[in-house]
Amino acid sequence: MIGTFNTIVEAVRFRATQTPDDTAFVYLTDGEDNENVLTYQQLHARASSIANRLAPVPKPASDPELLLLVYPQGLEFIEAFLGCLYSGTVAVPIAVPGKNRGAHKIDYLIQDAGLKTGLTTAKTFELLQKTFSHDAWFQSLTWLVTDTIPTAEPRDFPLPRPDDLALLQYTSGSTSQPKGVMVTHANILANSAFIRHAFQNDSSSVSVCWLPSFHDMGLIDGIIQPLYCGFKAVLLNPVHVVQRPLRWLRAFSKYGGTYGGAPNFIFDFCVDRSTPDERAGLDLSRVKHIYNAAEPIRASTMHRFAEAFEVSGFSPKSLFTCFGLAESTLAVTMCRVDRQPGLVTVDAEALTGGQLINRPAGTPGTRELVSSGWPMTDSVLRIVDPETGQECPEGEIGEIWTRGPSVTKGYWNQPNLTAEWFSGYTNTGEGPFLRTGDAGFFREDKGLFVTGRLKDLIIIRGANHYPQDIELTVEQSHEALARNAGAAFSVYTEAGEQLVVIHELKRVALPTAPVQDIAYAILREISLRHALAPVAVVLLRPNGVFKTTSGKVQRSACQRAFLENSLAEHYRWDSLHMNEKQP
Structure with a gap:
């Protein structure tokens, strides 16, 4: 039962009344059983109990309190997030920082959003205190541990208004400093309705999600979509899935999963890190919709995944694509049940110049593009x-612009940037x-094709080159190079x-990789396919490429690290300094 709601708070209350004993979420603490x-x-x-501690006397919507949510993957985050919505406070989710990861971002968020209170679990607080007790950002916050708050009889809080601010979703910062996107309750409901309509989700659906809860995909689709539609969601920890990608698909098999999604790289991981026997042991026949939502989506990845898991009962018609952003x-x-992803094969060289010239599939010097669906009727x-x-005329490349009820209010405390982009x-x-800020083209019969980020x-020499094209060329130039683990960028x-x-080397290839031969293979293939001559080729140790939490390559961060000589280098061929840095 979907129901008619103005906010997700009403949806949760409705389900707690109508189907109180139904399972909302299952979290696999070990990724398995x-x-x-x-x-x-x-x-x-x-x-309700957390909301009562946060705001026993609700504040007016015109002056909401912003609260930092620092939670590991798990059910405690969901309880705290909804506690914020119940109480009329604004959630600001963020990843749990480590000793050498993420603390600078929290420091930035605290200053940018004027945060004074942090919410977390007892175990996480102990870890934060142990690592950051002397850091100014940690000391500046009043901390509330929510998993030790006693559960009390639920009370009724004033319902938020649709236009009230629900959360600040900080962008991943793949091309710039993170910005706080102001998401309202109405935005959440509009996008939830779009997702439900596209994939025809209902109370019989079962989703399987491993995406981080603080990320827009993990939050809006992994947590809020099940609450909106009233179906069970199975959640996993991203670390467990990246370690062993087949855990994601095993959860589909075990729980009868019908719905889920992930960035492009995990589909490759599922193929590369599984055996034929393991695939044959899965039952994916009940999967109705799995979507690929990375940018750009690789057609080759879609083909490989569908072919590899056909033995598991997976239907290629269940593989969909989407395009989105926090803003x-x-x-x-989104593609829909009745509108499958479209494919086109175009001249690769013409594409780099902003032109689309269709070619027969399999023609040398071409690139196969896969579409990311169509907008909702109200957008x-x-x-x-x-x-x-x-x-631009249909089929011509330009910047992708959108308007509709899902478009948010803009960036927190950034009026100039809001005016520029909204x-x-x-x-x-x-x-x-x-x-x-994304480039692409649209064809009514096939949908939206995203070709890359404008920035x-x-x-080089007046010619445009898409970095993802060069990155794919590099990846395919030698078998010792890891998949989806490279970056191409320019330097002055x-x-x-x-x-x-x-580009990262495969871990198994690291001890004996013929690095000079690999570098020369990269140079040769880039010259042949793109008529370019890199001034530097750097081979990295595993996990050396900077990525967002959703797996997108942070090219600007990679560029900065190259210029600062702080990459995790294993070998460098560098014509800038006419030398080779040996491992």
């Missing part, structure tokens, strides 16, 4: 020349649009902008 289970009634009671709550376009999608504001108008005066474009030299490529 150990379960923590939460029913709708238990979730409602926990959220639009989550989803912008508008435009492909626009960012310099002139002129709408107030796009075409040269005919149509708007305002959210400018996504990531590499321009006396001769102008020049290309640099970095």
Whole structure:
């Protein structure tokens, strides 16, 4: 039963009343068999008890309190997040920092959002205190441990209004400093309705999600979509799945999972890190919709995954694609049950120049593109020349612009950036649009094709080059190179902008990899396929490429680390200094 709701708070209350004993969430603490289970009634009671501690006297919506949520993957995050929504406070989720990871981001968030209170679990607080007790950011916060709050009889809190702020979703910072996206309750409901409509989710669905809860995909789709539709969600820890990707698919098999999604890289991992016997032991026949939502989505990845898991009963028609970003709550376009992802094969060289020339599939010098679906009927999608504001003809590359009820209010405390990115108008005066900063083209019969980030474009001698094309060339140049583990970017030299490529070696290849041969193979393939000559080729140790929590390559961070000589280098061929750095 879907029901009619104005906020997700109403949805949870409704389910706690109508189906109190139904399972809302199952969290696999070890990624395999150990379960923590939460029913709708238990979730409602926990959220209400936490809300009572947060705001026994609710504050006006015009002056909400912002609360930092620092939680590991698990049910405690869901309880605390809903406790914030119940109490009218605004949740600001963030990853648990480690000794050498993430603390600078929390420090930035505290200053940017003016945060004064942090919520966490007792165990996490002990770890934070042990590591950061002398850090200014840790000392500046008043900490509330929520999993030790006694569960009390639920009380009724004033319902939030649809236009009230629900959370600040800080962007991953893949191309810039993180920004706090202001997401309202109405935004959440609109995007939840879009996702439900596209995939026809209902109370009989079962989702399996390993994406981080503090990330927009993990939160909006992994947690809120099940609450909105009233189906059971099985949750895993991202660390467990990255270690052994087949755990994700085993959960589908064990719990009868019908729905889920992940970035592009995990689909490759599932194929590369499984055996034929392991695949044959899975039952994926009940899967209706698994979506790939990385940017860009690789058509080869889709083909490999569908072929590899056909033996598991997986149907290629169950593999979908999406495009989205935090500034639009989550989803912008999605494939649907009745509209499968579209494929086109185009001339690769022409594509780098911003032109689309169709070629027969399998033609040398081509690139196969896969679409990311269509917008919801209550939203508008435009492909626009960012310099002139002129709408591009169908099939021509431009910047992707969107408007609709899922588009958020803008960036917290950033009026200039909000005006720049949320107030796009075409040269005919149509708007305002959210400018996504992504390049792509649209075909009504096949959907939206995302070709890359505008800011990531590499321009050398006046010619445009998409970094993901170069990265794929590098990856395929030698068997010792890891999948989805490279970055291409430009650096400024006396001769102008020049290309640099970095790529991780496979762990098993690290001790004996013929690094000089690998570097020369990379140089040769880039020259043949892109007519470019990198000034540096850097081979990295495993996990050396900077990525966001959702697996997107942070090219700007990689570029900074290269310039600062702080990459996890195993070998470097470098014409800038005319030397080779040996392992």
